[in-house]
Amino acid sequence: MPSAPQHAPSSSSSGARTSAAGPVKQAPGRNGLHGTGSAQGDGESTTASSLNGIAHSNGHGLAPEPPTNARLGISPTGVQHGAAHTNGSGSSYPAATPHLNSLIAIRAAPGAGRGVYAARALPVGTLLEVSPVLVFPADEYARHGRFTQLDCYTFVWQRRGAAGSDMAIALGIGSLFNHAPHLPNVSYTLDHATHSIRYTLMRAVSAGDELCISYGVGRMWWETDAPADDAASEPSEDELLRLSLDSDDEGDAGASKTQGISEANGHAATSQLAPGAPSKLWRITTAIDPLHAPLETVPAWVVDVEPRKTAIFGQFLRRLQQHPHFTEHAPETTKHLRQFRRTSPRASDQHDGAAAGIQALICTQRDLPERATLVALMDELNARDFTIAGAEPTPQLRDVPIDPAPCKARSAEWSALWPVGIRPSVNGSSSSVLPSGSTYNGLVDRDADAAAWNAENTEWARQAMLRCVGLARQAKAKGELPIAAFVTTPIQPPPWASTCPPATSGRIEAEAHDTRISERNPMKHAVTNAIKYVARIRAASPSRAPVSNGQDYLLNSLALFTTHEPCMSCCMALVHSRVRSLYFLRAAPGAGGCCGALGRRCVGGEDGGPYVIQEQSGLNHRFDVWRWRGGLEHEGDEPELDALLHITGLDP
Ligand SMILES: C[S@@+](CC[C@H](N)C(=O)[O-])C[C@H]1O[C@@H](n2cnc3c(N)ncnc32)[C@H](O)[C@@H]1O
Numbered sequence: 001m002p003s004a005p006q007h008a009p010s011s012s013s014s015g016a017r018t019s020a021a022g023p024v025k026q027a028p029g030r031n032g033l034h035g036t037g038s039a040q041g042d043g044e045s046t047t048a049s050s051l052n053g054i055a056h057s058n059g060h061g062l063a064p065e066p067p068t069n070a071r072l073g074i075s076p077t078g079v080q081h082g083a084a085h086t087n088g089s090g091s092s093y094p095a096a097t098p099h100l101n102s103l104i105a106i107r108a109a110p111g112a113g114r115g116v117y118a119a120r121a122l123p124v125g126t127l128l129e130v131s132p133v134l135v136f137p138a139d140e141y142a143r144h145g146r147f148t149q150l151d152c153y154t155f156v157w158q159r160r161g162a163a164g165s166d167m168a169i170a171l172g173i174g175s176l177f178n179h180a181p182h183l184p185n186v187s188y189t190l191d192h193a194t195h196s197i198r199y200t201l202m203r204a205v206s207a208g209d210e211l212c213i214s215y216g217v218g219r220m221w222w223e224t225d226a227p228a229d230d231a232a233s234e235p236s237e238d239e240l241l242r243l244s245l246d247s248d249d250e251g252d253a254g255a256s257k258t259q260g261i262s263e264a265n266g267h268a269a270t271s272q273l274a275p276g277a278p279s280k281l282w283r284i285t286t287a288i289d290p291l292h293a294p295l296e297t298v299p300a301w302v303v304d305v306e307p308r309k310t311a312i313f314g315q316f317l318r319r320l321q322q323h324p325h326f327t328e329h330a331p332e333t334t335k336h337l338r339q340f341r342r343t344s345p346r347a348s349d350q351h352d353g354a355a356a357g358i359q360a361l362i363c364t365q366r367d368l369p370e371r372a373t374l375v376a377l378m379d380e381l382n383a384r385d386f387t388i389a390g391a392e393p394t395p396q397l398r399d400v401p402i403d404p405a406p407c408k409a410r411s412a413e414w415s416a417l418w419p420v421g422i423r424p425s426v427n428g429s430s431s432s433v434l435p436s437g438s439t440y441n442g443l444v445d446r447d448a449d450a451a452a453w454n455a456e457n458t459e460w461a462r463q464a465m466l467r468c469v470g471l472a473r474q475a476k477a478k479g480e481l482p483i484a485a486f487v488t489t490p491i492q493p494p495p496w497a498s499t500c501p502p503a504t505s506g507r508i509e510a511e512a513h514d515t516r517i518s519e520r521n522p523m524k525h526a527v528t529n530a531i532k533y534v535a536r537i538r539a540a541s542p543s544r545a546p547v548s549n550g551q552d553y554l555l556n557s558l559a560l561f562t563t564h565e566p567c568m569s570c571c572m573a574l575v576h577s578r579v580r581s582l583y584f585l586r587a588a589p590g591a592g593g594c595c596g597a598l599g600r601r602c603v604g605g606e607d608g609g610p611y612v613i614q615e616q617s618g619l620n621h622r623f624d625v626w627r628w629r630g631g632l633e634h635e636g637d638e639p640e641l642d643a644l645l646h647i648t649g650l651d652p
Contacts, residue, residue, distance in 0.1 A: 099173065104128055106176055109210060115178045116211045126201040128186065128211065131174030133157065133195050141167040157192075170197055179220060180212030188213060202537070279450040280458050281583070284594050284625040286612050287444035288423065290406035295413060297399035299365040300334065301374055302418075304394070305358045309386040310340060313360050319381050320362070325373075332364040336404040338419035357388065361418065365397060464488060464561040465585055465628055467511070472563045475513035475526075483514040485530035485562040487555065490581065508558060510534045527562055527570035531555060531577050555579040565592030565627075571613035574623060581624040582614070585632075594625045 093114050097106040103122060109115030116128075135157050136145070145154055145167065153175045157168035169175060174197050177186060185205055189198045205211065305313045317339075320326065343359050368374045374395050383393040404421045405414035414420045453461075464486055471484030487510040512529035516522050535554050554577035561583045566574065571593030574582060587595055593613040614625045 101129065101173065104173065104211065106173065109178055112178045114176055116173060116176050118205045118207055118209045118211060120207045122201055122205050124201055124204045127198060128201060129173045129199040131170040131172040131197050131199070133168040133170050133174070133197060135166045135168045135195060138167055157190075174199065177211060177213045179215040184212045184214040185209070186211050186213045279453045280629055281449070281453050281461060281626045282629050283444060283446075283449055284612075284614070284627055285444050286615060288403070288406050289444050289446040290410065290423070292446060293403075293406045293410075295410075295417075296402045297417060298332070298402050299397045300337075300400045300418075301362040301365060301368060301395045302359050302398045303362055303378075303383075303396070304343070304388050305340070305360045305386050306388050307358045310358060310360070312386040314339075316378075316381050316383060316386060317360075317362070320377060323377060323381075325377065326363075326367065329367075331367045334361060334364065334400070336421050337361055337400055338421075341419050361400070362395060364400075371395065461561075461583060461626075461628065462632055464559075465583065465632055468561050468563045468585065469632070471511055471513050471526075478518070480517050481514040483526045483562070483564050485512050485526040485560055486510070487530050487534050487558050487560050489557070490559045508534060508537055510537060523569065525567065525570050526564075527560065527566045528573050530560060530562075531573055534558065534577075559583065564588050565594050567591055568593040568611060568613065571611070575613060575619050575621045578621050579623050581626065583626045583628065585628050587627065 093108060095108045097114065099106055103119055103126065105117045105119045106114055107117050122128075141154060145151060150169060153169050154167050155169075157166045174188075177199065185201060185203045187200050187202045189200065191198065199211075199213070201211070321331070339361055341359050341361075343357055362368075362374070368377075375393060378393040378395070384390045387393050398418065400418035401414045401420050403414075404423045405411040406423050408422055411420075411422055467486050468484045471486065472482035475484055476482040487508065489508055510530050510533040512526050512533055514526045515524040515529060531554060538554065555574070556578040557580055559581040560574065560579050563584070564586050565584045565588040566582070567588070582594065584594070589595070593611045595610075595612070613619070614623045616622075
């Protein structure tokens with residue numbers, strides 16, 4: 001059950017706060033929405049969580065967690081025994097406040113003023129409240145509102161596509177939902193058309209449970225810098241992870257997220273990448289970049305053939321390949337290479353001893369390392385039937401391309417060594433030229449990737465990465481491994497994901513970190529925890545409409561950011577959950593399941609491990625994987641980030 005951390009409320013509405021939204025303070029909720037929950041924008045259902053609005057964060061956030069009813073001062077029958085309480089602005093309230101909604105009760109929340117509680121057991125999906133909102137201009141807030149008690153209740157009423165944001169206050173019970181730092185049980189939906197917010201239960205609750213939304217991540221404005229009381233601050237299992245649903249369903253989520261995230265993690269969203277800067281995101285793939293792929297070669301045995309006797313050479317080659325020497329091991333493929341090449345007495349060919357005529361490819365040197373062995377085999381198989389003038393066969397070693405030419409433009413470069421085919425198409429099927437274990441044989445257009453990662457998209461990814469780092473920092477503070485994950489709806493369907501089905505249930509966000517220490521379970525990794533929470537959100541969404549098979553399946557259409565390259569097990573979970581894109585910060589060589597380096601196929605040498613789960617053709621789902629290259633470009637991030645990530649013993 002979400003708790004209301006018992007930090008002393010701030011006596012000043014502006015004292016310790018920082019604004020995630022820049023000049024304007026946000027009310028609970030990312031995006032200027034308040035609350036964790038699902039937000040319904042302009043009649044369209046969206047899921048959202050975390051009161052973006054009161055854009056303050058909760059850093060060390062966890063407060064002592066005595067048994068729920070004891071903490072809340074509520075008897076099993078729900079009778080409140082507490083005295084008057086104050087809220088963050090210092091106002092004092094009675095222990096209970098009457099109202100007409102029979103589902104909920106307004107009672108004192110120790111250390112948090114008043115709060116909203118379940119009056120009886122309620123099932124998931126219960127509509128708790130529809131609050132009208134009072135909307136007012138941002139400058140009114142800037143000039144007046146932020147200096148008043150209303151500051152604690154004000155949030156950003158952000159309309160998609162609108163130039164600026166109005167501010168708003170939820171009337172009625174909406175303003176009384178407290179913040180749950182880890183696992184809110186109430187989602188909200190915004191309705192811009194009716195100027196209202198609907199609050200819905202995300203999980204079943206018992207009588208007396210406090211009903212909380214999320215205001216966002218990080219340290220909240222009422223929380224002090226003092227560390228939490230460790231002895232009593234152990235969170236419940238469920239609270240270790242916080243999930244959140246974003247409130248906006250349509251339009252540009254990136255801009256609003258920027259507001260909500262930056263402060264929550266203690267980072268101002270100040271650094272925009274310079275236009276034209278090298279792409280910070282590098283696709284992890286075994287696919288070949290046709291324009292930049294290096295020409296790799298392997299030595300092969302070739303022999304001069306009498307021009308009119310190529311058919312005889314063909315018969316010889318078939319017999320040779322049936323020889324036990326070749327059938328005892330899998331020969332290296334030369335299918336991408338033509339069988340013959342013309343030689344001429346031109347000066348350019350003189351250096352390698354080529355004579356005018358025809359030269360034939362026999363096999364690679366790996367298959368027949370010793371020249372003497374090959375000559376003996378050729379004698380045994382009557383090679384003089386096709387050699388020039390029936391002379392003794394004289395096989396030569398010649399470097400030939402390992403791969404077909406990656407594109408027509410580079411065909412001449414490849415064929416200058418030995419005539420080759422051209423890689424047929426993107427996602428072509430000539431996988432025989434790939435090393436075993438790597439099954440994807442497409443082309444990747446790195447230039448197009450770089451163009452797609454323009455400044456706006458890169459900033460979106462950077463903010464999401466910063467959010468992961470913030471979560472990792474929180475995890476570390478709790479004694480967990482500093483590994484975190486953040487699931488979100490992509491800023492826009494990227495061009496490379498055009499085949500992905502669209503999101504069907506609105507915007508989703510979920511945050512998680514590693515809990516293998518606290519849960520004493522080595523499988524409780526950040527990624528699997530995040531997947532679990534997304535599944536819960538999907539299942540709990542009140543707006544969930546029947547969808548066709550597979551359209552609404554777990555991480556379908558979503559992006560997952562994580563501090564570390566996921567392990568094999570997490571990668572398989574990502575396959576199973578149909579994630580669209582994965583973004584990570586640090587590779588985990590030997591432990592990760594995504595990286596593409598595999599012997600000579602490692603283009604650039606920076607990709608790490610051998611598995612490339614995201615591209616295995618034997619699996620029923622593929623996804624994009626991107627690694628953030630370099631720093632997050634925010635002063636002060638790097639040392640701390642590296643220190644955090646170093647703890648895992650993974651990639652420094
Ligand atoms: C939108 S109001 C929520 C209602 C408020 N508790 C009241 O009594 O009016 C936000 C204020 O509630 C308090 N609050 C909300 N969640 C809290 C929490 N988890 N721990 C402590 N105080 C909290 C803070 O003082 C915050 O400024």
